[in-house]
Amino acid sequence: MTVTSAQDIIICHDVHKWYGDFHALKGFSLTVKSGEVIVIIGPSGSGKSTFIRTLNRLEEHQQGEIIIDGILLSHDVRNIAEIRREVGMVFQQFNLFPHLTVLENVTLAPIHVRKWSRERAEEIAMKWLNRVGIPEQANKYPGQLSGGQQQRVAIARTLAMEPKILLFDEPTSALDPEMIKEVLDVMRDLAKAGYTILAVTHEMGFAREVADRVIFMASGEIVEQNTPQNFFANPNEERTRQFLSQILHH
Amino acid sequence: MVERKETQLKPVELIPLWRDGRVIGVLAQIIFVILFFLAARWLLNNVATNIFSLGASQFICRDGSSNVRCAFDFMSTDAGFPISESVVPYVEQDSFWRAVGVAALNTIKVSFYGIILTTILGTFTGIARLSNNWLVNSLAKWYIDLMRNTPLLLQLFFIYFVVILALPQVNSAIQLFNLPIFVSQRGINFPDLVFMSSFPVWLAFVVLAIIQAQVLWFLLGRYEEQTGYASNRGRWVILSFLLIVGIGWYVAGANSQNEAILISQRANVRAYRDLPALIERRLAVNTMSDIPDRLRVGLLSQEAVNTAALKICAIQDSPSEVNFTAQLRQSGIPYQVVRRTARPEQALDVYAQGECEVFVASRTILAAERDLLEDSATHRIVGIRETPLRFSLPRLEGFNFVGGTKLTAEFTALLIGLVLFTAAFVAEIVRAGIMAVPKGQSEAARALGLSEGQRLRLVVMPQALRVIIPPMISQYLNLTKNSSLGLAVAFPDLYRIIQTAINQSGRAVQLIVIMAAIYLLFSLVISVILNWYNRQIALVER
Numbered sequence A: 001m002t003v004t005s006a007q008d009i010i011i012c013h014d015v016h017k018w019y020g021d022f023h024a025l026k027g028f029s030l031t032v033k034s035g036e037v038i039v040i041i042g043p044s045g046s047g048k049s050t051f052i053r054t055l056n057r058l059e060e061h062q063q064g065e066i067i068i069d070g071i072l073l074s075h076d077v078r079n080i081a082e083i084r085r086e087v088g089m090v091f092q093q094f095n096l097f098p099h100l101t102v103l104e105n106v107t108l109a110p111i112h113v114r115k116w117s118r119e120r121a122e123e124i125a126m127k128w129l130n131r132v133g134i135p136e137q138a139n140k141y142p143g144q145l146s147g148g149q150q151q152r153v154a155i156a157r158t159l160a161m162e163p164k165i166l167l168f169d170e171p172t173s174a175l176d177p178e179m180i181k182e183v184l185d186v187m188r189d190l191a192k193a194g195y196t197i198l199a200v201t202h203e204m205g206f207a208r209e210v211a212d213r214v215i216f217m218a219s220g221e222i223v224e225q226n227t228p229q230n231f232f233a234n235p236n237e238e239r240t241r242q243f244l245s246q247i248l249h250h
Numbered sequence B: 001m002v003e004r005k006e007t008q009l010k011p012v013e014l015i016p017l018w019r020d021g022r023v024i025g026v027l028a029q030i031i032f033v034i035l036f037f038l039a040a041r042w043l044l045n046n047v048a049t050n051i052f053s054l055g056a057s058q059f060i061c062r063d064g065s066s067n068v069r070c071a072f073d074f075m076s077t078d079a080g081f082p083i084s085e086s087v088v089p090y091v092e093q094d095s096f097w098r099a100v101g102v103a104a105l106n107t108i109k110v111s112f113y114g115i116i117l118t119t120i121l122g123t124f125t126g127i128a129r130l131s132n133n134w135l136v137n138s139l140a141k142w143y144i145d146l147m148r149n150t151p152l153l154l155q156l157f158f159i160y161f162v163v164i165l166a167l168p169q170v171n172s173a174i175q176l177f178n179l180p181i182f183v184s185q186r187g188i189n190f191p192d193l194v195f196m197s198s199f200p201v202w203l204a205f206v207v208l209a210i211i212q213a214q215v216l217w218f219l220l221g222r223y224e225e226q227t228g229y230a231s232n233r234g235r236w237v238i239l240s241f242l243l244i245v246g247i248g249w250y251v252a253g254a255n256s257q258n259e260a261i262l263i264s265q266r267a268n269v270r271a272y273r274d275l276p277a278l279i280e281r282r283l284a285v286n287t288m289s290d291i292p293d294r295l296r297v298g299l300l301s302q303e304a305v306n307t308a309a310l311k312i313c314a315i316q317d318s319p320s321e322v323n324f325t326a327q328l329r330q331s332g333i334p335y336q337v338v339r340r341t342a343r344p345e346q347a348l349d350v351y352a353q354g355e356c357e358v359f360v361a362s363r364t365i366l367a368a369e370r371d372l373l374e375d376s377a378t379h380r381i382v383g384i385r386e387t388p389l390r391f392s393l394p395r396l397e398g399f400n401f402v403g404g405t406k407l408t409a410e411f412t413a414l415l416i417g418l419v420l421f422t423a424a425f426v427a428e429i430v431r432a433g434i435m436a437v438p439k440g441q442s443e444a445a446r447a448l449g450l451s452e453g454q455r456l457r458l459v460v461m462p463q464a465l466r467v468i469i470p471p472m473i474s475q476y477l478n479l480t481k482n483s484s485l486g487l488a489v490a491f492p493d494l495y496r497i498i499q500t501a502i503n504q505s506g507r508a509v510q511l512i513v514i515m516a517a518i519y520l521l522f523s524l525v526i527s528v529i530l531n532w533y534n535r536q537i538a539l540v541e542r
Helices: A046-053 A077-086 A100-110 A118-133 A146-161 A177-192 A202-212 A228-233 A238-248 B023-054 B096-129 B133-147 B152-164 B197-228 B232-257 B272-283 B288-298 B302-308 B321-331 B343-351 B362-369 B409-435 B437-449 B454-487 B494-505 B509-536
Strands: A008-017 A022-033 A037-041 A063-068 A089-091 A164-171 A196-198 A213-218 A223-224 B183-184 B187-190 B192-195 B260-263 B310-315 B336-340 B357-363 B379-383 B391-392 B395-396 B400-402 B404-409
Touching: A008 A046, A008 A196, A008 B409, A022 A046, A022 A118, A022 A196, A022 A223, A037 A202, A046 A164, A046 A196, A063 A100, A077 A089, A089 A146, A089 B437, A100 A118, A100 A146, A100 B302, A100 B454, A118 A223, A118 B391, A146 A177, A164 B437, A177 A202, A202 A228, A213 A228, A213 A238, A223 A228, A223 A238, A238 B404, B023 B509, B096 B409, B096 B454, B096 B509, B133 B409, B187 B409, B192 B321, B192 B379, B197 B232, B197 B336, B197 B357, B197 B509, B260 B321, B260 B362, B272 B302, B288 B302, B310 B321, B310 B343, B321 B391, B343 B357, B343 B362, B357 B362, B362 B379, B404 B409, B409 B454, B437 B454, B454 B494, B454 B509, B494 B509
Parallel strands: A037 A196, A037 A213, A089 A164, A164 A196, B310 B336, B310 B357
Antiparallel strands: A008 A022, A008 A063, A213 A223, B183 B187, B187 B404, B192 B391, B260 B357, B260 B379, B395 B400
């Protein structure tokens, strides 16, 4: 894929995060260019999710600087609101709103945050439901869908807000094996469409195929970042080799 | 090829009866039914024995004979006791049925407002309890703990005797925020809306205006789209809406012939505009506006003005009085409402005796009443303009407030007590409901950019309601049934009036049956409504 703009859309500088005494992020620095696809991997508890959740302020960082699309992520609630409009997030547990239909799930934020008319929001919602391949489920409730379908609705819901950046927090980990592919197909499609993507995932095939950069994290730090070819073929760090051997040969 | 293991089925075993689940189930039900009937028989027997030992006096029919079928006939006789406040008119001569009905309405009134206010206060306290703000959180916690750990009866006594009865007496009532709201020992007096007979006509105009506004909004929108010219449609729509509503106000008022006054021909008043002359003559002033001036410089005494004031009699709580006196105040005509009577014929008597010079009521009442006067030809009915809607403001007259409406001290005490007490429980239910919504829901809402208010209103609350509604039903039922503690603060609710009626009539069994039936009815209505609502918000699962 081609990087359409060289602009730095995410800048993190020396980001620290503590949970009480536990140091979850130890001086995290990362710059992401617009249109880049980044896959973050690492053992559980290494701070992968914590990191991407700081980017839209689901977690608060205590030290360091995060600038997203030129907006400083601070305690200013207006900045936070603006950043959340630019950054979409897809969760491991889908987190669809069970009391709303699929269509209502997708149109909720456009109507109440972007203040679009219902007609316009529904038109765009249907466009995205078509894109993720489930327009026929629009009037069902999340509880009536399979896990893969739910996750695709969650992706459509995120996209309907027309974000520039997409965060995926282990989007396939809660899915049955036969449903992983349908979600990964959608993610591949989005990566090719030029979205800036940060994905925490264990899908190494996906990382190899679409990532521009793979980041390996352990105990709150970036251990290694590399192109997928180099990362999987000849990693620099011993810690990376160890991790790869564990997940690739089980 | 997988090797198949041969399994040997055990032969069907004969289960002993006492271990057979099916038999146990049926047997348990049979035993329960038998016990239930035994208990019911014992209770009914007891009631029957007691009633018969009280003698035939319990079942006196209208014709004086005695028959069990007439057990409830006494309910149609005069109750003979007063009720201090009621939603509908009630006098001592009304029947026991009406007295019980009045009491039931009082219970409904306090429960209805109680449930609404409890829901609001409880919800906010529940949310406050989850706040990250230490002060808000602790205040909510202290409030809940205080309310939950003291008995309701004690709280009611405190509110009534310590808080409300400690307020000033009526003639030195506290006025709130300089608004026409007065708080005193006897309760709270505040303004009331009075709907005149032309109100429905005006309402029709309002509906018309709303429809018109919608159509205009749509048409201007299309015009804008076609021409690309911004027509400032918001302004036009509001302007045309106000215009139609305004025209409706005037037309509805002007066309109504309903309001009138009865006045002697000697007064020489043919229309409202002739009234000032009447007073001007008495006070020897040229125009009404001279009166305040002369009062100020001392050329006229307040006493003289009071003597010259237009003497009015009216029917109690009639909109006619509100409408007429409001116009008199506007024109600066001094007046005095001499008597307010319960019935038109009583007002007519006062008028006929000359105690008042003007009898204000609706034209139909006046026409019928005038015919009863001996010298009916010498009295004139003069039409009075009306506006569709009027405010009635409370004013202190003597030792009481007239006009407006009033929450009595007893009602206020009971309402406040019930709301504060029940809201503490509701707050805990709301808190539990909110906590039952998975954290991921809030995270998704935040990630989508919804504000905190939107997150709560659109995502969390609708889901919390599923958990909240079922226990909420029991809190609403509790509140309704706890209203019987109104006894403690002398509020005439169903329980208190039933007690009085038992003392008055001696028919304990019948009245308690009626009371139980009414409370049961209330509970069923509340349950049915909320269960219906619960089904509406239930989640659709596979």
